[in-house]
Amino acid sequence: MIGKYAKLKNGWVLRGWIGAPMTVASLTSGDVRQLNQKEFYVAKSCDGKTDFDSLAFLYEHQSLLDVLIKEGIAEECQEGNSIESYQQYRKAHNPFLTGIHWCVTGRCNLNCRHCYMESPSGRYNELPFDNMAKLIEQFDRANVLRVSLTGGEPFLRKDIMDIIRLLAKKKLWLSHICTNGLLITQDHLKEIKRIGFSPSFQISFDGIDAHDYMRGVEGIESEVIEGIRRVHAAGFSVIVATSIDQMNIGRLDDTYELIKGLGVRAWRIARPHKLGNWRGTTTGLSLDEMAKACAPLLGHWIRDNKPFYIELAGFYRGGQASKSGMSSCDPLYESRNPDEEERPEYTPDSYDCVSCRERPNLLPDGTLVPCPGYVDSVMQSRMPNLLHEDLSTVWTKSFLREIADLKKKDLLTNSECISCEMFKVCGAGCRASALMETGDLMAKDPVACEMWKRGFKKYFQELARMTT
Numbered sequence: 001m002i003g004k005y006a007k008l009k010n011g012w013v014l015r016g017w018i019g020a021p022m023t024v025a026s027l028t029s030g031d032v033r034q035l036n037q038k039e040f041y042v043a044k045s046c047d048g049k050t051d052f053d054s055l056a057f058l059y060e061h062q063s064l065l066d067v068l069i070k071e072g073i074a075e076e077c078q079e080g081n082s083i084e085s086y087q088q089y090r091k092a093h094n095p096f097l098t099g100i101h102w103c104v105t106g107r108c109n110l111n112c113r114h115c116y117m118e119s120p121s122g123r124y125n126e127l128p129f130d131n132m133a134k135l136i137e138q139f140d141r142a143n144v145l146r147v148s149l150t151g152g153e154p155f156l157r158k159d160i161m162d163i164i165r166l167l168a169k170k171k172l173w174l175s176h177i178c179t180n181g182l183l184i185t186q187d188h189l190k191e192i193k194r195i196g197f198s199p200s201f202q203i204s205f206d207g208i209d210a211h212d213y214m215r216g217v218e219g220i221e222s223e224v225i226e227g228i229r230r231v232h233a234a235g236f237s238v239i240v241a242t243s244i245d246q247m248n249i250g251r252l253d254d255t256y257e258l259i260k261g262l263g264v265r266a267w268r269i270a271r272p273h274k275l276g277n278w279r280g281t282t283t284g285l286s287l288d289e290m291a292k293a294c295a296p297l298l299g300h301w302i303r304d305n306k307p308f309y310i311e312l313a314g315f316y317r318g319g320q321a322s323k324s325g326m327s328s329c330d331p332l333y334e335s336r337n338p339d340e341e342e343r344p345e346y347t348p349d350s351y352d353c354v355s356c357r358e359r360p361n362l363l364p365d366g367t368l369v370p371c372p373g374y375v376d377s378v379m380q381s382r383m384p385n386l387l388h389e390d391l392s393t394v395w396t397k398s399f400l401r402e403i404a405d406l407k408k409k410d411l412l413t414n415s416e417c418i419s420c421e422m423f424k425v426c427g428a429g430c431r432a433s434a435l436m437e438t439g440d441l442m443a444k445d446p447v448a449c450e451m452w453k454r455g456f457k458k459y460f461q462e463l464a465r466m467t468t
Contacts, residue, residue, distance in 0.1 A: 006065060007048040007077045008087050013171075014044060015143045016091035018396065024073060025098075025145055027173035028198075032098060032145070039064055044089055046074040048082040086171040092143035094392040095401075099175065099359040100144050101372075104132070104163060105152040106364040110180055111216030112204075113281065114243050114272030116375050117363075119152045120216070124364040126152070129159045131387065133166060135366070138391040140170045148199075150178035152364065161191055168195045178202040178241075181227030182220060189234040200237040200265065203228050207255040210248030228262050237265040243272050244313070245283040249293045256297055259308070266309035266319070269294065274436045275376045287447075291315060291456055295463060302467040314451060316460040346427035348409035353431060357404045360395075362386065368394060370403050373432020378439060379403075403431065403441070410442070417444050422452040 008014070011028045022040035025032040035043060042064040045052065052065055068074040106117055106124025117124055127135075139147065147167055154160055154177060167174055174197040181203040192199070203224065206214035211221040232238050240259055244252070252269070259267050271285055272278045294312040301310055309319035344350075351357055356370035363369065366387035367380065374380060384394035394400060411428040412418045420426070428434075429445020437446050451457050 003051040003079060004053045005048055005051060005077050005079045005081070006046045006069065006074045007081060007083045008043070008046045009073060009075050010084075012073050013087045013145075014040075014089035015145070016089065017096045017143055018092075018094060020096045021091060023096075026073075027145055027171065030098070030146060030175065043068060043074070046083070047088075048077050048080060051079070090143060092141065092392060094142050094395040096358060097142050097144055097360075097391075097395055099146040099148065100139055101148045101150065101359055101361045102135075103150050103152065103362060103364050104154050104160070105157050107156050108152040108180070109156060109182060109217075110153070110220070112277065113214055113216060114245075114276075114278040116273050116275035116278065116372060117152065118276045118376070120277070124152075126157065126364050127366065127387075129162060131366075132159075132163055135362070135386055135391075136163075136166050136170055136172065138386060139172055142391045142395060144172060144391075146173045146175040148176035148178065149174065153180055153183065155179060155183035155188065161188070164192065164197065165195060168197065173197070174199045176200045176202060178204075180204050180215070181224045181231070184227055184231060186230070186234070189231065189236065193234070198236065200239055201231045202239040202241050202268075203231065204241050204243070205255075206242050206244070207248045207251035208258060209254075210251045213247060214243060214245075225258070225262075228264070232263050238262070239266040239268065240264050241268045241270070244269060244290070244293075245272065245281070245285055246289070247283055249285060249289065252293050252297055253300070256300060260304065264308050266311070268311040269297075269313050270311070271313060273373060273432075275373070279376075287450055287454070287456060291459070295460070298460060298463055299467045302464060312460070314447070315456055316464060318464070345424040346408050347424070348407065348412060350408045350427065352406040352408055352411065352427070353404075356431075360400065360404075368400060370400060371432055373430070373436060377432075377435050379435065379441065406431065411444075413442070422449075425457070426452045 012024060012026050015023050015025055017023070020034050022035040022037070023032060024035060024043050038060065042061050046068065052062060065074065069076065103117065103124070105126035106119055107122055107126060108115070108119035111120045157163070164174060177199050179201060205211055205224050205228065211224060212218050228238055228240065242255065271290065290313045294315055298312060298316055301307070306319045311317040353370070361369050361371050363375065366385045367383050368386055369375060369380065369383050374383070382399045384398045384400055386394070408427050417423055417428045426448050429448030431441055433447050434443045434445040435441050
């Protein structure tokens with residue numbers, strides 16, 4: 001080979017945004033790295049046409065190339081073995097935006113007691129395919145890297161595969177699909193693979209002998225379990241999401257044994273949000289009730305050598321899968337969602353919510369909100385709608401942007417939080433939770449406050465260390 005040529009590996013792209021003008025990103029894993037000028041010069045030269053043995057490249061450039069190759073971002077190649085057009089550098093006229101969590105329909109085939117979107121009522125309905133295609137065009141212009149799909153129930157859409165094919169055409173990576181698991185067929189799974197995607201599937205399952213009650217339809221529990229097995233057998237990662245209240249919390253131990261045998265990647269357990277159908281429900285759980293049920297579960301999980309990633313109702317999260325690229329507000333997990341012992345400490349200059357700054361939630365009617373916690377809130381009417389405004393524009397300047405740009409110091413007008421020794425780990429909690437619980441976006445999050453001040457967090461951390 002005469003000369004030295006390299007190219008970005010398949011799936012890696014060069015992108016830029018306002019505030020992050022030089023970035024290399026993996027569509028498949030979600031890994032995003034901001035580059036300095038020299039690193040960007042080298043990465044941009046990984047095009048299969050530029051000779052690294054030429055006088056334009058110094059020893060330090062060669063060293064930076066070696067790093068890109070070692071880390072699996074680039075590879076040596078023959079001259080002329082160029083990168084694909086989608087990998088070439090492209091800058092968007094909006095701030096950093098890695099993903100969209102997209103509710104593609106407000107319709108559902110179930111009648112869940114805790115549906116925050118009130119899907120059984122058809123409140124948000126769904127847009128026709130032409131509108132969906134225009135939204136995907138907006139994603140593309142804003143340099144969105146990854147899209148997750150949810151509903152309602154996304155597989156109720158007859159054109160769901162057309163939507164997925166269009167995402168593939170635009171090189172927007174399908175990272176996750178959230179579903180109730182009842183409508184997924186072998187044909188769906190085969191076609192998704194043929195298209196070239198390998199999304200994780202988050203499937204809702206609320207417990208042995210309890211799922212039908214929570215989901216409002218009799219006789220579906222065994223079908224959902226079979227759906228989980230079908231998706232796993234097809235080679236896709238499965239995350240099981242379990243919502244708990246007083247009626248099903250007693251089934252957690254038996255449900256754990258089932259989950260352990262299903263080969264799932266992760267299990268999320270959470271209380272329903274006080275939104276939509278759940279408003280006014282009287283079977284909600286206190287923190288004491290949840291802790292009493294989750295503590296022995298943590299012990300079983302650790303003694304079983306952590307068979308999957310776990311989230312225990314806000315008390316604890318961790319597991320080996322946390323290192324392999326899972327995302328929380330997508331809504332699954334990512335490397336930004338580490339084990340409990342690896343949580344970063346907050347400072348006044350920390351952004352209030354990293355997920356809301358990078359992965360907003362798009363509702364079926366085109367309304368863009370920071371995350372699902374803002375749905376059915378007093379703030380929803382102030383949010384932009386992408387049927388009337390462009391994503392790049394509203395992601396640059398809008399009420400939504402103001403929320404995304406909030407820093408922890410903006411919340412410290414609350415005197416209790418200013419003087420609280422827990423602030424560095426609590427950070428005044430979650431804005432969506434504060435809004436749900438108090439009606440005030442800038443208030444402290446009373447749920448997070450109680451968790452930390454009453455020692456629930458410390459108790460679960462110590463329990464995990466003692467059990468190991």
